[in-house]
Each structure stands twice: as structure tokens, then as C-alpha cells.
Amino acid sequence: MESLVWLIPLLPLAGFALLLLGGRSLGEPNAGKLATAATGASFAVSVLVFVGLLLLDSHDRSFTFTLFSWVPSGSLSVDVGFLADPLSITMALFVTGVSTLIHIYSLGYMHGDRDFSKFFLYLNLFVFSMLILVLGDNMLLTFLGWEGVGACSYFLIAFWFEDEANATAGKKAFVTNRVGDFGFMTAIFWTFFAFGTLNYSEIFADAGSVSTTTASAIVLLLCLGAAGKSAQFPLYVWLPDAMAGPTPVSALIHAATMVTGGVYLLVRVNPLLAAADSWVPEMIAWVGLATAIIAALAAVAQMDIKKVLAYSTISQLGFMFVAIGVGAYTAAVFHMVTHAFFKALLFLGSGSVIHAMDGEQNMSRYGGLARLLPVTSITFGVGWLAIAGVPPFSGFWSKDEILAGAWNHNRLLWALLLFAAALTAFYMSRAVIMTFFGERRWGAGTADDSTAHHPDESQTAHSPGASAHVHPHNEPPALHPHESPPTMLLPLVSLALLAAVAGVINLPFVKDTHFLEKWLEPSLFHNEASLNFAGGTKWVLAGVAIVAGLVGIWLAVSIYLRKSMPASMVERDFFARAWRYDEAISAVAGGPGRKAFSALAFFDHKVIDGAVNMVGGAVQVSAKQLRRLQTGMVRSYALGIALGAVVLLVYFISRASF
């Protein structure tokens, strides 16, 4: 059954092609249904391939299916070939699964949009590209998927392109990712140079025999690429802005799937990481940690519910990077899967809230929605408990594995990561309380926000006229939050179930329940770091992690529900503006950067072209001077001839020897 692997990406591609040809005439909802069916079928095939692999012996679980030769040139030979191994099929399963659910959700969410079918066209193209990314059997094919998802992300962030802010956000995402791609591309060149091939299995077979420097260089460059795609420091700036896209896009691309591409890539090349200098994975771990903390602190002070989730995604991806850095690859994949479930759930839940609140995204205008949106609030609650690390929800198990890996590697790393975990529990609790509990801060008469601490927000609150202009939804005539349609609730419920129980795929109790670890083993080539502490320590660590999560929740409850502490204590302006990092980059790019570009354009126009025109001018001027000799008057010519004759005569006479 594993030979069906080529069908997995091809089905969404077929969906894309059909929508390209007839999407507009299919219209709503048939275009969406077609796209959903294509993705669903792809999920079904993924399950078949998964079962096929499962039936094989664990060391045989690697199957390559080559379609055709893509780029044959000189000693380079790159095929379009798909690799079905435990890692790629794990990815394919959750990518197609979550995608199908989000397609269903979008049927409701995008209802009435004038580009309804185009939205699904992009979604199918995205799913295709993502599957190429994870199933490609060589680096170049992975890069094709990598760029494909980037392009789809660009299309979908700028989906509502009439608004300049959305268009700018899309462009920013693409360009920032291209900075990462510089790393990925250079890594591909270097790999080909060092190994003479781009095929994963051939590279891994020789990974041990390249020099450490080569392996380190390749991994560092790949890491730059991964940092772009997976929104790690210093390239994470595009992800918060990417929230400009429709919410299903945020859930699918910017939370569950595409942004895990970098994590996938680094897990995939684990033999190269093993061959690199030890400071390289060390650096990956610390970059991940820095990202986790920076983003978590930024999330603490966000007022836009999607921005909270965006920074949370960056932070959670940081956790996965830490896992890779400490060699806990299984934990990274585990967290990637559980995160896909609970973060997609949270985004879709936030979409349901935004839908109910008529487009409002500012949490300071939410409150008390739990009773009005029962399904949304319960499912969102499950997602909250999962991400906060409350047992037995899925996030607890995966995060605990990462923390254990960090403890195993470096105690300071563990302590700081624990802090990030506590922050996670805090900011998510804050978001849940501000949205679903407390007093209603919406509807007529309740529009003045007592809880707005964001400087911009308080400004608008003080000048109602301006705020009505900026937020058209500020004081709607009558706001009646209502539960979303079934197409949106079904995915919420499904994801909530998954987010609740997904921990079972890798339970820590006994060796036999490490299903994921055993399953992934063939893809990890024994590069997984082994834990070198007693089983008892693991229980203590888990206990500490639970306490940290509870502290975070308790703090949020005290501040936002009981109001026993002022919110200004944590909602720092500095955090709300995300460390002013983005502003600084924009300032440099828009200031000196732009000036430098202009200066070069000026140089081209004035100096280089100026020189050309000067030469031309000089020729013209001298020609004009010379032209004066050609006056057209026969007498002056005659004079010239006479003078010349005289000169010649004098010359010959002087030379003559008598």
C-alpha cells in the first residue's frame, strides 16, 4: 500500500487543477466541497500508506517512489521521488488530517466571500506543496514544497488584498522567508558539492564521512532556512503580521503545518546534525529558547486575540527547536503533532469568536462569551488546557518530553524553558478569561473598556470619535454573538478530541507506550539522545512542570478574573510592542536601507549613465567644432586646399637636398 504514496500529494494537486479550470463556475459551496474532498482523499491515502508501513518490519519502513527525473545535469541528478518513511508519513497524516478539518471549517467561515473558490484553490495548492515538502526524497524537492508553501502563504495572507496592510504583511512574509531561503539554497549547493547528491538516503549514508566543518556549515545554513520558515529569532517578525490572512489560514498555515516545516527539515537531516560540531545543535537549542521566551513575553501583552496566538505559535516552535538542539527529536515531532491539534483548535476557536463578534479581534472588547458560545468556549477550553500543560491533555505530555530532554542536556536550559512554559499557561489563561469570562465589554453602552491597557487602545478609548473610525465594529447598533454554523463546529469538536487525547501516541509510563519513539526510530538513525537520569527524576520533573503551569494559570486568574493584581504589572508597553524588534527592523529598512537603495539608483542615473552621456556629449561637441570647418563655402575650401598645398610644398622643399 505504501506504493500509493505518490497519490498523497497528487490528489490536492488535482483539486487545485480542477479549481483552476472551473472553480469560478463551480462557485460556493461546490468549489469548497471539491477541495475538501481532494484533501480528505489525500488523508485516506495517507492512512493506507501508514498501515502499509506499519505492516512491514521496522527496519524496512522506508519506501521510495520515483515519478520522473526532474533536473538531470552533469553529475547532478534530481528526481521527483517520494519517500514514505515513519517521519514523512507522520507529517503527511497530521498535515492532511488537520487540513481536511480546516477545509470543512472554511466552508462556513468563508461563506459569502466573493473569492470563495479562489480561497479553496489556494488551500489545495498549499496542501499539495506542504506534502511535497514532507514527502520529497531529496533536498531540492523539499525546497520546491518549501517555496510552494511560502508562495501560498503569501497569496493567502494578502487574500483580502484591498487592504494595504494585508498586502504588506504578505510581502513581508515572503521576503523574510527568502532571507531564510538564502540559507537553504546555499546549504543545497554545499551539500551537492560535498556529497555529489541531494538525495536524502545517499546523503545520510555518507553523513559520517564528511568533515565536521562541512556538516556544521550545511546544518547552520539549513538552520537559517528553518528559522525563516518556522519563525525563529531573528526571522520571526513575519508571523505576527501574517495574521492578516483569514483565520483558517492562520490555523492551517501559520500554526499547524507550514511553520513546522523548519522543524521537520532539521529532524529530517538528523544525521547531519549528528555529524556537525557540538556547538551547532547547542546553538539551535539556545535560539529556540530565546525565541520561546521572547515570544511568550510578547504574547503576554497582546490585545488582539490572533496576535496572542501568533506569538504563542512562535514560542511553541521555539520549544521544538530546543528539542532538536538537545537531540530529543521524538519530542520535537510529538510536540509538533500535539501543537498542530491544539493550536489549530485555538485559532479556529478564535475564528469562531471573531465570527460571532462581527469581526472584532480585540480582547478588550470581549468578555463573558462562555454562555453565548457554548461549543466554542468548551472546545477552546480544551485547547487552553492542552497548551497550558495540564494533564492529561496532549500538550502536557509533549512539553514534558521536551523539558525532560532539556534537563538531560543542561539544567539552565531546562529552568529557562520551564519559565517559558509557565508564561504559556499565563498568557493563554489571560486570553481565555478575557474572552469567555468576566463582564461583557461589548454591545451598546458597554463600549468603554476598563481593561484596555494597550497604549494605542486606551488612546482610542479616550477619543470615541476616532475610535469609531478606526474600529467600525466598536459600537454596533446591536451585537448578538451567536454560535457558529455546524461546518465550523464539527472541526472544533474533532480537534478538541484530538487535542485532549493525542498524548497517548507517546506516553512516558513504560517503554511499551513510547509508540511514537519506536515508530520514528528508523528515521532517526539512533541519533536520539538517551536520557541519562533515573525514572524517578522524570516524575519529579513532570510534577514541577505541572506546578509551573498552575502558577501561570493562578496568576492569570488573580489578575484578570479576581482582579486582585493590576494588569499593568505584566502588560508592559515594551512587550506589547514585541520588544520593539519589528519597529527597529522597519526603521532600518525604511530609513537607511531605503536611502542606500535610492543612492545606488541615483548613482546609476547620474554617474554611470552620466558618464555615457558625457562621452556622447563630448563627441557631439567636438564634432560641432569640427563641423565649422565644413562650412559649405567653396572659397574657404579653396583657401584650405591652397594653404595645404603651400604647407606641403614648403615641407617637400625643406626636405629636398640640393
Next chain:
Amino acid sequence: MGYLSSIFSGSATEGSLFASVSVPDDVSVGFPVLPALIVIPLLGALALLAIPASRSELLRPLALLFTTATAALSFWLIGAYEIGRNVELFQFVSHHEWISSLGISWHLGVDGISLFLVALCGLLFPVAIIALDPDHHPKSYYVWLLVLEAGCIGTFLALDLLLFFLFFEIVLVPMYFLIGKWGHDNARYAAVKFFLYTMLGSAIMLVGIVSLAFLHAAQPGNDLTFDLVEIASAQSLATTTARWIFLAFAVAFAVKVPLFPLHTWLPDAHTEAPTAGSVILAGVLLKLGTYGFLRFGLYLFPEASVYFAPLFLTLGVVGILYGAVVATMQRDLKRLVAYSSVAHLGFIVLGLFAVTTESLEGSVLQMVNHGLSTGALFLLVGFIYQRRHTREIAKLGGLQRSVPLMAGIFMLVMLSSIGLPGLNGFVGEFLILVGTFSAHRWWAVAATIGVILAAVYLLWAYQRVFHGGGAGWGSGTNAAGGVTAPSSADNAAMPDIRWREGVALAPILVLIVFLGIYPRPVLDRISPAVEDLVQHVETHVEGYDHPSVGEGITGVGEAQGDSHSETAAPPATGSHTPELP
């Protein structure tokens, strides 16, 4: 069917009527395909001249007929070109005595390198004719276009130095008139600049050609000849002399490409030329320069090319980065596309002078790719100009709402130009960079930065032209109640792609996708010619060896940065392409 499958499988056409055209001398068997490719457009020009002014409606169909016939023949050539072992590199050779006292002959031939450039010519001329009509003097417009086509194809096919020079120069005349007569406001300035600039370069090349032939003849045993193959295989010049003569050629090609800092004629000529002129200028004429570097640089002067490679690699990289930066700041959409050509051609030059199999194949492929994507971009800009009578980016905006189809097409072409994998631009760019990396690592790394910049200037331009158009767009008032620019109403009322514009673009769009996914039919035909060229360079350049990849895994030769320095060269493995590990 058998014919088609031979294209896709890449196997040689067996039993073809033209299978035996490898006869080197005067006799060519069967129908003279290559002369026909030059003669058909010329006949078309003559036929058009004969049409009386009263029947001017016949001009376009007739021009289309002749260019389409040329196109069909050039596509047929791709299928009929044989690949595989034991076939001649130059096929369909047409070799006749011409001015035998001076050793000048009519010598045409096609190999995998010129094959696709000829086909590109064949494609772009009918496309340009379908897409847009001239706004005045249609007769002379089409006549000049047909003469131009004959000149371009002739340049790619000529295997005699003087014949090549003749075609190379002939091309200037119709282009000069096309720019000057049908161009925009500043057309005469641009036309004169174009003509003089390139003329100056070719004058120096003529000196080079003549001295090369006479110096070659001065060697014992050589006759006076201008035959490219003969002179190139003899390699009878002294090293220093050859370097000087190479430089004489290089100036002409560098202007034509154009290489930084000789590029400033290009933005003027491209911007002022009529749309068809820009399409041909970017699509075909610039390739005369890169093709020249390949055929009359690397092939004719392998040692000098390798010797001067660092200079040209640097100029290539500078062109990539500089062109991109300057493109970013352009206010005129057409000028922006013109500067993007400077960057793209920089990649091609980089690949040529890196002299590896991969980079050379990438360069040849990229010549075709650039012709397709930049040709299409100029067409699209032309369509916008035709509708809006402006190319100023600031006056456009929100077009994705009024012309969604055009926006989608622009997006596809733009992504090809950016080098998105899955589209044609990527394959060429990737091969150039991966090949260059194995020979000249840091140049490749610097050039890769250009990949970031390409996204910057094109996406920014796309955003300003196609995105936007929110509340109040086109109605004269914006959301804040203010009056929007009058241009907004024009943008909103813009009609989308018309059917004949779609017909013109369709083949390009299909190729953009096809060559991105399945470039093999092209690469399979380019590769024998390129491998032969690399072999030629290895034979004639002491100390040059094709850089080998996969050395890293044995732990030796890994930091082999400069492959043609004598110390770093690994022992030759017998085959010029190293074995896979």
C-alpha cells in the same frame, strides 16, 4: 506520436530524413532547414513590401503566417535534433563557399546551445505580432520585425566569424527603427544611444575577428579562414595574443548582454521601445551577448575565458545585486522590468564563466527562461500601458480587482522571474548557482543574495500595481471621505485580458510551468553541446579541470575553491564529469 515521444523521452529520432546531415562539407542532404529559417522571414518581408497600401489589412495575417511558419520549423528542429552518442554536435549543417579568396564561407549549423535560442526566436516573434498592433505605419513595422527575426536567427546559426558578424550587425538596423519610429516619448534618444553603444562594441569586435583570422592564417599549415569550428579547434594563437583578441570580442558581448557598467543603454532602449520591441530586445537580443560569450568566447578562446573568468564572474555578481537594487527604486514599471534583466543576465554570465557542466547548462536554459518570463512581463506591461496610457507605478493600483485574470498571469510570470521552484526560472538559476558553487564558492554565495532581492523588487511592484483598491476605490472618494487620485477610476474601469492577448501569452505560460516541472527534454539536448564544450576547455586550458563534487565524503579536496589554479586541481579522472560517489 513517435515524433512527440522522441521529444519527451529524449531519445534520438531514428530513420529521420535528416539523420545523416553530419556530412561536413558542401553537400547537405535534403531540405536546407537552417537557411530556410533565415530565408522565410526575409521572404515574408519581401511579400509585405509588395502589398499595396490599399490592402493593409493583409499585413498582419501575412506577417503572422511567415513568423508562424518559422516558428513551426524551429520547433520541428528541436524534435529532429539528434542526441546520443556518435552524432555530430553541429547538425543540419549548411556549408557553402562564399568568398573563397578571403576564406569566408556560408556556414550554418545548430547544436544544443543554439537550438533553443532559435526556437525562442521562433516563438517570440509571432507572439509579439499577435499581442499588439503598431499604432502607425504597420507595413514598415512588420517588415522591420521580419528582417529582425532573420538577423537574430542567423546570428545564432552562423558558424563563420564574418557571417556571424554580418548578422550581429544587421540586427541593429531594424531594432533602431523599431525603437525610434514606434517607441515612446524619448524614443529617438534611446534608439541612437542603443545603436551607437552597441555599434562601438561591434567595431572593436570586427578588429578582433579580422586579426584573429589573419593571425590564425599566419601559423604554418593554416589557410586564411573565418570558419569558427576550424579556428576554435586549431587554437593556434599565442596565449597573450588570444587574450587580447578575446577582450576585443568581450567588449562587444558585454555591451550587448549588458554587463555592468555598460548597461545604461538597456533601460532607455527597453523603456522607450514599443512593446514588441521590448519583448524581442529582452527575449532575444540580449542573448546575442551571452550566446556570443559562449560560442565566440569560451569556445574560441577557452584559455582567455578561464583567465579572465574572475573579472566576468565579479561583473556578473555585481550586475545581479546592482540591477536588483536599482530595479527596486524605479518608478516606471517598464524600467523596473528592464533593470530586472540586468540582474537576470548577471546570473547567466556567472554561469558561463564558472565553466562547469551544471552552470553552463543552467546558463543556456536560463537564456530561454529569461526570454520567456521577461518577454511575458513586457507584454503585460504593454497591455497595461495600452489601457492606462501610463507606466508609472504610483498611478496604478488595485488592478487585481478590475483585471483579476491579468493579475493572475502577472503573478505566475513574476514568480517565474523570482525563481520559484516548480516554474522554469528556478531550474536555470539553481543549475547556475549549484555549478558555480562547486567552482567559485563565494561568487555563488554572493549571487544567491540576488534571490532575496528579486523577491523584494517584484513583490513590491506587484503590491503597488495590483493590490489595494479598498473602500471607495474607483468612486473618487476614499474611506476617509477624501478625494482619491483621478487615476483610481481609470484603474477600476480597466478591461481584463482580451482573447488575442491571451492567445499570445498562452504558449509562454505553458512553457513556464512545463519547463519548471519537466526541463529534461531541454537539458538532454543542451547537455551534449555543453559537455563537449567543457571537454574542449579541459583539452586546451592547462591546469583547468572540471571541479568534482562529492569530494567531501572522502575528506579530501573539500575546500577546493579555485578549480583552475594549478595546485588545487585534483588528478583528472579520465571523464570530465566525475563519477558519483
